Amino acid sequence: MSANAPRASEAPEDPFRAPPGQTAGEPMIRTRGLSKTYTMGRMKVHALRDVDLDIERNEFIAIMGPSGSGKSTLMNLLGCLDSPTAGDYTLNGQGVSNLDDNELAAVRNREIGFVFQTFNLLPRATALHNVELPLIYAGVGRRERRERAMGALDRTGLSDRADHRPNELSGGQRQRVAMARALVNEPAILLADEPTGNLDSKTSYEIMELVVNLHSSGQTIVLVTHESDIAHYAHRVTHFLDGRLVSDELQTPRIPTPPVVDDNE
Amino acid sequence: MSRATSGRQRSNTAVGLGEGVAIALDSIWANKLRSFLTVLGNIVAVSSIVLVVTIIQGVNAEVTGLFTAEGADVFNVRRMGLSFSHDDFMAMRNRPRLTRDDARVLRESAQTFAAVVEQSDGNARVEYGNVSLDRIDIEGRSFEWGLIDGTGLAHGRYFSLLEVQRNRSVAILAPDVVDELFPGLDPASALGKRIRIDDIHFTVIGVSNSRGSAFGFSQDEVAIIPIGSFLRLFGSRRSLEFTVKPDSPEMLQEAMDEARLLMRVRHQLRPRDDDDFAIMSSDTFVDLYNQFTQGIYGALVGIVAMSLVVGGIVIMNIMLMVVTERTREVGVRKAVGATYQQILWQFLVEAVTMSLTGGIIGITLGYVAATLIAAFTPLPYVLATWSILAALGTVMIVGVVFGIYPASKAARLDPIEALRYE
Numbered sequence: 001m002s003a004n005a006p007r008a009s010e011a012p013e014d015p016f017r018a019p020p021g022q023t024a025g026e027p028m029i030r031t032r033g034l035s036k037t038y039t040m041g042r043m044k045v046h047a048l049r050d051v052d053l054d055i056e057r058n059e060f061i062a063i064m065g066p067s068g069s070g071k072s073t074l075m076n077l078l079g080c081l082d083s084p085t086a087g088d089y090t091l092n093g094q095g096v097s098n099l100d101d102n103e104l105a106a107v108r109n110r111e112i113g114f115v116f117q118t119f120n121l122l123p124r125a126t127a128l129h130n131v132e133l134p135l136i137y138a139g140v141g142r143r144e145r146r147e148r149a150m151g152a153l154d155r156t157g158l159s160d161r162a163d164h165r166p167n168e169l170s171g172g173q174r175q176r177v178a179m180a181r182a183l184v185n186e187p188a189i190l191l192a193d194e195p196t197g198n199l200d201s202k203t204s205y206e207i208m209e210l211v212v213n214l215h216s217s218g219q220t221i222v223l224v225t226h227e228s229d230i231a232h233y234a235h236r237v238t239h240f241l242d243g244r245l246v247s248d249e250l251q252t253p254r255i256p257t258p259p260v261v262d263d264n265e
Numbered sequence: 266m267s268r269a270t271s272g273r274q275r276s277n278t279a280v281g282l283g284e285g286v287a288i289a290l291d292s293i294w295a296n297k298l299r300s301f302l303t304v305l306g307n308i309v310a311v312s313s314i315v316l317v318v319t320i321i322q323g324v325n326a327e328v329t330g331l332f333t334a335e336g337a338d339v340f341n342v343r344r345m346g347l348s349f350s351h352d353d354f355m356a357m358r359n360r361p362r363l364t365r366d367d368a369r370v371l372r373e374s375a376q377t378f379a380a381v382v383e384q385s386d387g388n389a390r391v392e393y394g395n396v397s398l399d400r401i402d403i404e405g406r407s408f409e410w411g412l413i414d415g416t417g418l419a420h421g422r423y424f425s426l427l428e429v430q431r432n433r434s435v436a437i438l439a440p441d442v443v444d445e446l447f448p449g450l451d452p453a454s455a456l457g458k459r460i461r462i463d464d465i466h467f468t469v470i471g472v473s474n475s476r477g478s479a480f481g482f483s484q485d486e487v488a489i490i491p492i493g494s495f496l497r498l499f500g501s502r503r504s505l506e507f508t509v510k511p512d513s514p515e516m517l518q519e520a521m522d523e524a525r526l527l528m529r530v531r532h533q534l535r536p537r538d539d540d541d542f543a544i545m546s547s548d549t550f551v552d553l554y555n556q557f558t559q560g561i562y563g564a565l566v567g568i569v570a571m572s573l574v575v576g577g578i579v580i581m582n583i584m585l586m587v588v589t590e591r592t593r594e595v596g597v598r599k600a601v602g603a604t605y606q607q608i609l610w611q612f613l614v615e616a617v618t619m620s621l622t623g624g625i626i627g628i629t630l631g632y633v634a635a636t637l638i639a640a641f642t643p644l645p646y647v648l649a650t651w652s653i654l655a656a657l658g659t660v661m662i663v664g665v666v667f668g669i670y671p672a673s674k675a676a677r678l679d680p681i682e683a684l685r686y687e
Binding site: 134 | 295594601605
């Protein structure tokens, strides 16, 4: 399976991931008074209010909350898909709250790996090409692109399916392609939005095992979910309600175990 | 900046071009029928450009050849001008004939003429032994013809002044007539043979070089005889035509003016009267021909512009549809770091690629059609590189002009909305 065996939960700092010239103590993500307000006609909707959140390097944090709680808005802001109405956001030492669209695109390209509930692969492209996509926009040359994309597919255990198109892959395999795409640019954070929402429990377990392995190898992971089952894998769980951060707790993560399958054939 | 990103450069255009062309070809191939219908306008426009230009260029080459053979440094004095209507023609029928006396006056009075050739053409039966050729062009020429003839002789000699003055029965034959009258014989051995033109005996004194062919018809079915002998054969009431060679090519216009003046005096025209003769140089024909081709090109531009506008609008529509279809794809691309310019470029390249594909199909069709026409009709063709470049350039512009709006629509999509799009 994966080249990286699950390690103990102490999660050592990977020396290669710490950027030179920065103190190891500076958080990967720091938000101060982060707010987002939508104006609908004359009504103002406060999707997110005054969120102060620090996420350290190599943390595995779950963001939970019911729909309408603001967790999607937070994820869009953390993922640099959107700009806050107020407040500051520092990602990997760079202030990103006042960037224009193209600068945000560059930050997304370098620092963020997205994993979506619906995979969001390009349907007509092979797995390899899908994984290459961020590198294409980073301007990486063809040969290096191919090498690195194969490497990323290898990390998610799907290098033998590189030439397959999404419709030739199972749901779990598609999500592995999506994760390889998220990892290929060695992002500062992996942002997973309900990554198991469209998968059965067995496949969910496999994907979460992969996520845990990535975390063990030093990856910072932000997981947005409303399933407490999935949130249990994280070291830290935050809850949102009505746009506010209402709880933030450390926990002992669950070790991935295969689910009890009751619909055995 | 501080991260290990060495070797990475974000280059907007290069990214869009490679991806864009690949995506475009892939999507064109995936939707063959739709793509074909999309670029139909372009196909029609481009194939008509190539077809018409190819044919006209071919005709140009032929026509230019004809006029240069005739000679650019001579002009003609004729009874009838070019007529474009029945009325014109009927009016010109009442004009006085041009006679040998007219030619004599021109020769004696003019200061700027090097030579005046009297000429008249007809056709007749030519025989030798038991070979009989019907409807051979018979050209009556005065002595001066030998001085200005551009075709030249392969064998023998031109008429002597004496032969023309005495209306001797001598003839110069063009190669086709020689071949047909004396099959299997060396053309040189035709010299001295006695042939019959409408039952009158003529002695062959020369064989001309070939004049080539025009529009697939040989111009070598010709026998040339002295003008006096010609008038005896065909009747002396025919009007003549004069070919005048000025003293030098630079004096062409001056010589034409002098010829006009002399003819007006001789016909006793008053200042207000129109000419009752026509003076034409090869320029006259070239101008006329150019006017004609300009007309065709004008109509071509109209047809092409119309089909390109229609084609462009279809491309724009399809591209708008494509953008909607691929909203989610745009969201994904933006999420992984595509900029506004990169998305814009991608869809623009796709529109241009589609447009160019139509153009290339059009060029191929136009070329095939031109080749077929050339094969089954005497119309010649010349494939003009500029017509292909113009066609490609035009469809490229169409792709850009009609692709820019859908492309900017795609590039402006909000990534969050686009990712959520079902």
